[in-house]
Amino acid sequence: MRHTGNMVMCENDGVPFLHLPSFTEQKWLNHAFSTRLGGVSTGIYSSMNLGFGRGDSDDNVLENYRRFCAAAGFDIHNLVATAQTHKTEILRVGEAERGAGIIKSKPWHDIDGLITNEKNVALCVYSADCVPLLFADTVHHAIGVAHAGWRGTVAEIAAVTVGAMQREFGTQPSELLVGIGPSIGPCCFEVDTPVAKQFLDCPEISENCMVKKENGKWMIDLWEANAQILRNAGVQKIEKGEFCTRCNPDTLWSHRATDGKRGGACGILCIQEAAE
Ligand SMILES: [Zn+2]
Numbered sequence: 001m002r003h004t005g006n007m008v009m010c011e012n013d014g015v016p017f018l019h020l021p022s023f024t025e026q027k028w029l030n031h032a033f034s035t036r037l038g039g040v041s042t043g044i045y046s047s048m049n050l051g052f053g054r055g056d057s058d059d060n061v062l063e064n065y066r067r068f069c070a071a072a073g074f075d076i077h078n079l080v081a082t083a084q085t086h087k088t089e090i091l092r093v094g095e096a097e098r099g100a101g102i103i104k105s106k107p108w109h110d111i112d113g114l115i116t117n118e119k120n121v122a123l124c125v126y127s128a129d130c131v132p133l134l135f136a137d138t139v140h141h142a143i144g145v146a147h148a149g150w151r152g153t154v155a156e157i158a159a160v161t162v163g164a165m166q167r168e169f170g171t172q173p174s175e176l177l178v179g180i181g182p183s184i185g186p187c188c189f190e191v192d193t194p195v196a197k198q199f200l201d202c203p204e205i206s207e208n209c210m211v212k213k214e215n216g217k218w219m220i221d222l223w224e225a226n227a228q229i230l231r232n233a234g235v236q237k238i239e240k241g242e243f244c245t246r247c248n249p250d251t252l253w254s255h256r257a258t259d260g261k262r263g264g265a266c267g268i269l270c271i272q273e274a275a276e
Pocket of ligand 1: 184185186187188244245246247
């Protein structure tokens with residue numbers, strides 16, 4: 001099985017980027033996911049590496065951000081990046097944090113999700129097999145991003161992000177649109193029993209997200225696991241990009257496909273028009 005997904009591949013000035021159709025419909029938003037194409041990095045980072053601190057030169061990563069932002073319609077000065085460590089801390093950011101983690105240093109640690117209701121604050125989420133989640137409150141015009149690897153998934157970061165938006169912005173889960181970006185699919189995410197047990201132990205995830213193989217390993221559907229957690233939290237509108245990183249290592253960054261010798265992808269979500 002090969003997932004090429006239902007995401008839309010766009011291109012501008014030789015720089016490809018991916019859109020989720022349901023987010024493109026939200027004219028108050030701009031969003032995009034990077035691929036591994038269209039950048040200036042070389043070697044194992046070739047070429048659109050948007051991950052700082054992976055061994056690539058910071059100059060190359062910055063130039064990649066400039067190119068990606070120019071192509072996908074973002075201002076690099078508005079980007080705010082997280083400091084992801086597979087936990088579930090969600091941070092509310094605003095105008096004062098613009099640039100943090102990209103053109104300025106990051107003043108925080110252990111942040112796997114960002115939320116805002118301010119215009120022109122572009123939230124970044126990194127991934128390379130892990131699941132990037134985008135959240136849009138279509139009534140209050142608030143947004144969020146979250147990083148859900150398998151640890152974040154079983155720790156229910158998807159529901160924690162919904163809760164943070166409820167608390168901060170009065171978001172009703174039924175008014176949320178959630179997008180699941182490029183990440184490792186059910187076709188490729190194989191785990192050993194100790195990891196599978198964590199999924200079995202998570203009350204919000206049902207066993208139909210998992211298949212036990214004859215070799216004793218398990219295949220896990222991280223997309224559906226996150227979707228179940230979201231539905232149990234009251235979210236009704238969920239769009240799965242279904243674009244598997246591991247199946248498409250020429251187009252997307254995959255940690256497993258490269259044995260960790262790789263660059264990083266970034267998903268960006270930004271409010272371009274504030275609520276009336
Ligand atoms: Zn796959």
